[in-house]
Amino acid sequence: xxxxxxxxxxxxxxxxxxxxxALIAAMGLRPEVVAVEVNGTLVPRSTHDEHALAEGDRVECxxxxxxx
Amino acid sequence: xxxxxxxxxxTAQNPCPDTxxxxxxxxxxxxxxxxxxxxxSFAQMRDALALSGTDCVxxxxxxxxxxxxxxxxxDYIDRDxxxxxxxxxxxxxxxxxxxxxxxxxxxxxxxxxKLEVLGDKLTLLPDPVDTLESCEVLANDGFxxxxxTSDDPRQAVRLENAGAAAIMPAGSPIGSGxxxxxxxxxxxxxxxxxxxxxxxxxxxxxxxxxxxxxLGVDGVLLNSGVxxxxxxxxxxxxxxxxxxxxxxxxxxxxxxxxxxxxxxxxEAGVVGQAP
Numbered sequence: 001x002x003x004x005x006x007x008x009x010x011x012x013x014x015x016x017x018x019x020x021x022a023l024i025a026a027m028g029l030r031p032e033v034v035a036v037e038v039n040g041t042l043v044p045r046s047t048h049d050e051h052a053l054a055e056g057d058r059v060e061c062x063x064x065x066x067x068x
Numbered sequence: 069x070x071x072x073x074x075x076x077x078x079t080a081q082n083p084c085p086d087t088x089x090x091x092x093x094x095x096x097x098x099x100x101x102x103x104x105x106x107x108x109s110f111a112q113m114r115d116a117l118a119l120s121g122t123d124c125v126x127x128x129x130x131x132x133x134x135x136x137x138x139x140x141x142x143d144y145i146d147r148d149x150x151x152x153x154x155x156x157x158x159x160x161x162x163x164x165x166x167x168x169x170x171x172x173x174x175x176x177x178x179x180x181x182k183l184e185v186l187g188d189k190l191t192l193l194p195d196p197v198d199t200l201e202s203c204e205v206l207a208n209d210g211f212x213x214x215x216x217t218s219d220d221p222r223q224a225v226r227l228e229n230a231g232a233a234a235i236m237p238a239g240s241p242i243g244s245g246x247x248x249x250x251x252x253x254x255x256x257x258x259x260x261x262x263x264x265x266x267x268x269x270x271x272x273x274x275x276x277x278x279x280x281x282x283l284g285v286d287g288v289l290l291n292s293g294v295x296x297x298x299x300x301x302x303x304x305x306x307x308x309x310x311x312x313x314x315x316x317x318x319x320x321x322x323x324x325x326x327x328x329x330x331x332x333x334x335e336a337g338v339v340g341q342a343p
Binding site: 005006027028029030032033034035037042044045060061062063064065066067068 | 134
């Protein structure tokens, strides 16, 4: 499935309909340190397992970094 | 040695009781808030935070770097010890700031946000219109908004009316190390608003923190002053001590400034003749 992750087109070995949680795992990220928007809408962590991704979805995936 | 009578024992109690810093529903034991950016390593950051005595630390929200992996800054911040204050740093419009605040709330499960909506990259000064608009939206959405602003007293009042839980005027531009450039404006802000006032940005060295606290502000937020010092850990200690010194000096009540001298020793009984 092709997705746009943080503005960059990327291919994943995931079937359309795969969950946000599956994407986080496929990206090698720790779910507890990321937050996700799909097509501009925040996906609460409690629904990462249910939220199904579609071909071409725009995904923002953020974490925390040092800052003042 | 002459035979002097024994000294009477001191009965002084701890002369420095203080109240905690309270922002919305959050209570902080320290009045110093420290940023987590620009340290040489996460380990150095962790040590600086511990030495500074802070119990509230700021972090930024950024897109994940998929080339990096593994460690998170959260692995180095003990959430039992520190309250994490996510910021919207480097957001240049209200919409981006709101998205960032909501992503941070989802990530951390906190209602706290340090709202920062900037006008341009050169000065990093806050944009007053987008800051005010975002402050109101976030406050109405249940956030405890600690808002970065200029030292404009009227904007501070506007922000309080828009629901800000703390007003955080810049002492001087972010990262400039110029200290508090307009102490009078900071004092006026304190008189005009009833929520805590926390000097945020521009702190270069310990005396800047002391000066800010001597003005009577409720706290100081700083990052670069510690992180970019030649010895960050020593500076963390200096900032902690400076904050305590300034806070106690404010609470103790300084003497008024006078033009002429006022002798500490009595004039009466001096040997010889005074002019």
